[in-house]
Amino acid sequence: MHAAAQNLRGVSPRGIRLRGQGIIEYVLIIAVIGLVIVFAGPGVAGAIRNQFNLVGNTVNNGTVGCVEGGASGGGSAGTDSATVQAAIAKDAKDWTLEEQEAVAEDIAAKDEASPAFAKAKAAIDAETKFSVKLTNGKTLEYRIIGLNHDDLADGSGKAGLTFATANDALGPQRMNATNTTVGGGEKSEIRSKMNSDEIWNLMPVELRSEMRAVTKVSNNVGVTFKPSGGAQPVTTSKTTDRLFLLSYSEIWGGESYVMSWVDGNQYEYFANGGYTNSVFGWIRTPNSPKRFYTAAPVNEDTDVEAASTVGAHAHPAFCF
Known part of the structure; x- marks a missing residue:
């Protein structure tokens, strides 16, 4: 598109x-x-x-002179079946951007009834990578991590496919100019860069045009540690994003040993053990008043914290 x-x-x-x-x-x-x-x-x-x-x-059947096309996202009747069939007929690693979008729309409309669902699920299991040239000439690699996982921001349903960056093409980035987690991921410098500034502008137009705005749950207040007793405070809120960092819960599931919130559901890719070959840097979950979590692909328990100004790598996710 x-x-x-x-x-x-x-x-x-x-x-x-x-x-x-x-x-x-x-x-x-x-x-x-x-x-x-x-x-x-x-x-x-x-x-x-x-x-x-x-x-x-x-x-x-009411289709003289046309090929029926479905609306994008949830509530759709599907997409161009010819494009979906072409995607099914080839190895997923060879899918064009148009085919990736068509598969996403069909899965959003039909879920497991989509003829492309099994193919996309197999691509998750095989850790299939796609690639695209950034505007600076570097090659960005990305892979599917979720099927019908993220809520579309317009309320029309689910995004059929969620992808995550699979290499270090975006380079080191800082979360904030100063060591603070006040405002959480929502107010972070890196989020602004991903959705309307430096990082967003690195994405080629053909990739940006396919990205769907989705609703993300995050701790956008700052760190609130688990109390010793009583009810846990609610510290999450929602944002609308096209490019977004993953959260602690989306990677490992559930709460960390210090957190009193769950910031999103675990993606299928990680639930299936897709840690070893993943690339992690910043994640949007704050760990202390001055530090956000970062993660490395060693095992499911590997997570560390880094000062907000540290230049850890950025590996954002996005949805079609």
């Missing part, structure tokens, strides 16, 4: 149907076929009648 089509997501010119036009075409076809049959031999006439029946069935 090109950038010019971003605001028309899910509305395909091929899917616009003029019902009256279909009936007129049908009547004209009947007239033409009738004249041809008069002058054609029996063999030709039979072939024409067969094609006529196919056209009639198409008109009755």
Whole structure:
């Protein structure tokens, strides 16, 4: 999808149907076929009648002169089946951006009933990587980590595919200019860079145009440690993001030993043990008044904290 089509997501010119036009075409076809049959031999006439029946069935289904296209995201009737079928027929590592988006839309619409669901799940299990050129010439690698996992910010349902960066192409970044976690991930410098500034601008237009805005749950207050007794305070709130850092809960599931919140559900990729070959740097979960968590791909218990100004790597996620 090109950038010019971003605001028309899910509305395909091929899917616009003029019902009256279909009936007129049908009547004209009947007239033409009738004249041809008069002058054609029996063999030709039979072939024409067969094609006529196919056209009639198409008109009755309301799809004359078009290929039905579904709206993007949840609540959709699916996407261009030809593109989905093309994706299913090839190795997932060879999927184009258009095919990745088509698969995402079909899974969002049909969940496990989508013919592409099993293929995408196999790509998670195989840790299949895709790649795209950043605007600075570096190659960004990314992989699928979730299916129908993230909520679309417009409330229309789920994003069919969630991806996470799989290499260090974005380089070291700091969370904030000063050592603070006040405001959590929401107010962090890196979040601003990912959604409208330096990091966002590194993404090629063709990739940005496919990204869907999703709702993320985070500790956007700052650190609140577990109390020794009584009810745990609620410290999470929601943000809308196109590029986002993963959270502690999204990687390891549940709470950490010091946290009193759960900031998102664990992604399928990590639930299946996809730690060893992952690349982690900053995650959006604060660990102390001055430090955020960082993570390294050694085992499920590997997490450390770093001062906000430290240049750890950025490995954001995004959704189609």
